[in-house]
Amino acid sequence: MTEQTTQKPQADKPASAPKKDTTALVRATLARRYAAEKRFRIYGIVAIAASLSFLAVLLVSIFIKGWPAFTHTFVKLNVTLDADTLDIGPNPSSAELRAANFASVIKKSMREKFPDVKKRKEKKALYSLISTGGEYQLHDMIKADPSLVGKTIDVWLPADDELAAVIKSGADLSKPENIVTRMNEQQLGFAKILKEAGDTKTGFNKTFFTAGDSREPEQAGIRAALVGSALTLLVTFLLSFPIAVAAAIYLEEFAPQNRWTDLVEVNINNLAAVPSIVFGLLGLAVFINYFHLPRSAPIVGGIVLSLMTLPTIIIASRAALKAVPPSIREAGRGLGASDQQVVWHHVLPLAMPGILTGTIIGLAQALGETAPLLMIGMVAFIVDIPGGFTDAATVLPVQVFLWADSPERGFVEKTSAAIMVLLAFLILMNAVAVLLRKKFERRW
Amino acid sequence: MNDSHQDVFDNIKGTVGDVTVDNPKMRLSNVDVFYGEKQAIFDVSLDIANNEVIAMIGPSGCGKSTFLRCLNRMNDTIPTCKVTGEMSLDGEDLYGPNLDTVLLRARVGMVFQKPNPFAKSIYDNVAYGPRIHGLASNRAELDEIVVGSLQKAGLYDEVKDRLDAPGTSLSGGQQQRLCIARTIAVSPEVILMDEPCSALDPIATAKIEELIDELRQNYAIAIVTHSMQQAARVSQRTAYFHLGKLVEVGSTNHIFTNPSHELTENYITGRFG
Numbered sequence: 001m002t003e004q005t006t007q008k009p010q011a012d013k014p015a016s017a018p019k020k021d022t023t024a025l026v027r028a029t030l031a032r033r034y035a036a037e038k039r040f041r042i043y044g045i046v047a048i049a050a051s052l053s054f055l056a057v058l059l060v061s062i063f064i065k066g067w068p069a070f071t072h073t074f075v076k077l078n079v080t081l082d083a084d085t086l087d088i089g090p091n092p093s094s095a096e097l098r099a100a101n102f103a104s105v106i107k108k109s110m111r112e113k114f115p116d117v118k119k120r121k122e123k124k125a126l127y128s129l130i131s132t133g134g135e136y137q138l139h140d141m142i143k144a145d146p147s148l149v150g151k152t153i154d155v156w157l158p159a160d161d162e163l164a165a166v167i168k169s170g171a172d173l174s175k176p177e178n179i180v181t182r183m184n185e186q187q188l189g190f191a192k193i194l195k196e197a198g199d200t201k202t203g204f205n206k207t208f209f210t211a212g213d214s215r216e217p218e219q220a221g222i223r224a225a226l227v228g229s230a231l232t233l234l235v236t237f238l239l240s241f242p243i244a245v246a247a248a249i250y251l252e253e254f255a256p257q258n259r260w261t262d263l264v265e266v267n268i269n270n271l272a273a274v275p276s277i278v279f280g281l282l283g284l285a286v287f288i289n290y291f292h293l294p295r296s297a298p299i300v301g302g303i304v305l306s307l308m309t310l311p312t313i314i315i316a317s318r319a320a321l322k323a324v325p326p327s328i329r330e331a332g333r334g335l336g337a338s339d340q341q342v343v344w345h346h347v348l349p350l351a352m353p354g355i356l357t358g359t360i361i362g363l364a365q366a367l368g369e370t371a372p373l374l375m376i377g378m379v380a381f382i383v384d385i386p387g388g389f390t391d392a393a394t395v396l397p398v399q400v401f402l403w404a405d406s407p408e409r410g411f412v413e414k415t416s417a418a419i420m421v422l423l424a425f426l427i428l429m430n431a432v433a434v435l436l437r438k439k440f441e442r443r444w
Numbered sequence: 445m446n447d448s449h450q451d452v453f454d455n456i457k458g459t460v461g462d463v464t465v466d467n468p469k470m471r472l473s474n475v476d477v478f479y480g481e482k483q484a485i486f487d488v489s490l491d492i493a494n495n496e497v498i499a500m501i502g503p504s505g506c507g508k509s510t511f512l513r514c515l516n517r518m519n520d521t522i523p524t525c526k527v528t529g530e531m532s533l534d535g536e537d538l539y540g541p542n543l544d545t546v547l548l549r550a551r552v553g554m555v556f557q558k559p560n561p562f563a564k565s566i567y568d569n570v571a572y573g574p575r576i577h578g579l580a581s582n583r584a585e586l587d588e589i590v591v592g593s594l595q596k597a598g599l600y601d602e603v604k605d606r607l608d609a610p611g612t613s614l615s616g617g618q619q620q621r622l623c624i625a626r627t628i629a630v631s632p633e634v635i636l637m638d639e640p641c642s643a644l645d646p647i648a649t650a651k652i653e654e655l656i657d658e659l660r661q662n663y664a665i666a667i668v669t670h671s672m673q674q675a676a677r678v679s680q681r682t683a684y685f686h687l688g689k690l691v692e693v694g695s696t697n698h699i700f701t702n703p704s705h706e707l708t709e710n711y712i713t714g715r716f717g
């Protein structure tokens with residue numbers, strides 16, 4: 001940088017006034033200015049480091065807690081699928097198969113594995129090592145391949161959540177006194193034998209992604225909530241995006257500036273500040289009690305959430321539209337484009353990145369919202385995967401809430417895992433928005 | 445200071461010279477323009493003739509742009525702006541039912557004081573007008589219009605290899621020529637130019653002046669300029685504005701050699717402004 005030594009003409013000051021040397025004055029303050037700048041930069045870095053470390057702590061703790069939920073422990077059993085034990089005829093119908101006694105098959109094979117177990121209490125302890133999901137697995141296998149009936153096969157059946165937790169934790173089973181578990185000493189003994197014989201393995205927990213909620217932690221899955229969230233958000237997006245963008249365009253580009261539009265504007269801003277539970281009450285009163293829309297359904301959830309999302313998108317869209325330079329509008333009008341053509345051809349493409357950002361912020365809020373959905377009954381225990389907008393459903397944050405509230409230990413990891421799925425959903429949504437934004441920005 | 449301003453303002457009584465012509469393309473009578481409470485144009489009447497270039501000169505802030513923008517109703521887009529008076533194009537009232545603003549602005553094109561290319565490619569900038577008005581029936585015709593307009597604006601050689609680069613990536617002067625190309629691509633009947641050469645170097649300016657001279661064969665052109673030489677070179681008539689009033693209008697020759705009004709003389713001889 002070059003510094004010029006200029007001495008200002010000081011016509012209106014008495015000649016005796018000391019002449020000021022700009023160079024010297026500036027140089028004297030330079031050190032102080034740079035120090036201030038440096039200090040400010042340090043504050044900034046400290047602030048970013050602090051927020052990043054909070055985020056890291058949060059993510060790492062969720063990750064560590066939730067990770068085991070994505071895997072599950074399976075136990076190898078040698079089961080004999082004979083028709084007598086199953087209590088089915090030669091060509092069983094679906095109903096007959098569903099009523100078949102898979103439990104006794106499993107129990108039998110476990111008794112064979114541990115021939116020394118004789119006492120009733122001991123047997124009960126033994127049987128409880130296998131999840132009831134094992135019965136469903138056998139049912140599905142026979143349904144897929146009926147020729148299995150009568151054969152003896154090796155299968156990997158899901159372990160009970162307590163057993164799975166112990167095996168997954170990698171605890172030393174020869175020192176049962178160090179293990180925190182609800183299993184008794186006897187069960188730990190069985191576990192040790194199974195593990196040492198190589199009859200346990202830990203693998204990917206497919207159930208977590210294919211099943212709905214369940215009372216049994218090892219059978220509970222995120223699928224129903226995930227589909228529920230997707231359906232609900234789809235309704236929210238389809239309703240709020242076009243309405244909000246249209247409202248923003250009208251208010252920003254066409255509406256006359258008068259008291260009426262001011263009133264609308266104030267109310268939109270107020271709407272953005274309304275606590276979300278109020279929207280839930282509104283949804284309950286209007287959509288369910290008055291219009292008799294189904295309870296717990298994504299359609300109602302979506303409508304309620306779009307009420308919440310609307311003001312966010314409108315405000316962001318208006319800001320984005322306002323940021324488009326007026327000279328662009330003049331240029332379009334000067335060429336004879338109608339007001340609407342100006343908006344569609346020039347203003348909207350330039351405002352689109354901002355509008356999309358606002359939409360994603362609104363949808364992300366909606367995705368994480370629980371309170372209004374509790375009001376409209378989306379807090380139900382949903383086992384079946386919702387197949388449409390009117391089926392009973394729940395959403396990811398509500399599922400997190402439900403699992404966090406469950407007493408079984410297995411749900412602790414499920415809760416964290418559900419949070420991870422929720423975060424992944426968010427990241428995916430953001431990624432889509434970033435891609436779309438890039439696409440629009442490339443068109444300048 | 446204020447008093448003398450007021451005195452000067454009060455002393456401008458009507459317009460010296462003949463504001464009307466025999467074959468007017470546009471005729472404006474008794475035009476007043478207000479920005480809210482503030483009046484920017486005071487009772488100005490002026491004809492714009494066919495096949496002529498009329499230069500509008502005057503000190504900064506005297507209302508040249510404001511007056512120019514009346515001619516294609518661009519002032520309508522400013523909510524606070526109110527325009528009164530009689531205005532017509534080919535005898536048709538500008539505010540009449542037959543002249544919708546879309547049609548009017550297709551017939552009366554405008555190049556703005558500040559270059560304002562669209563956030564689109566160079567090609568699309570020029571093609572936009574013809575596209576929305578349906579001036580080309582196929583791609584080849586459109587290409588022809590775009591290339592021809594860019595050539596006339598003296599920009600084609602510089603951009604022919606990057607027609608799909610963004611219009612905003614051009615330099616200020618290039619952007620201004622792009623805006624000129626964009627305006628003539630619609631083939632308007634009247635072209636309004638608000639200081640089109642203020643960001644251009646002498647070579648590009650010469651090209652634009654050549655273009656203006658050529659366009660005059662078919663169009664009427666109103667040009668605002670701060671350059672006396674330019675006004676003298678390109679225009680047939682000159683209008684001198686001062687403090688929102690039209691002080692004097694007459695043939696360029698007359699204005700620059702023998703102005704009738706003292707204010708005009710002061711301005712063109714550089715005594716103020």
Ligand SMILES: Nc1ncnc2c1ncn2[C@@H]1O[C@H](COP(=O)(O)OP(=O)(O)OP(=O)(O)O)[C@@H](O)[C@H]1O
Pocket residue numbers: 479484503504505506507508509510511522557
């Ligand atoms: N949008 C507006 N709102 C309010 N006042 C305006 C607006 N545009 C122009 N004016 C005022 O109207 C008067 C005339 O402005 P105008 O832009 O027509 O001047 P000009 O002759 O084109 O000046 P220049 O040579 O600097 O471009 C000025 O006093 C200006 O402050």
Ligand SMILES: [Mg+2]
Pocket residue numbers: 508509510557638
């Ligand atoms: Mg101007």
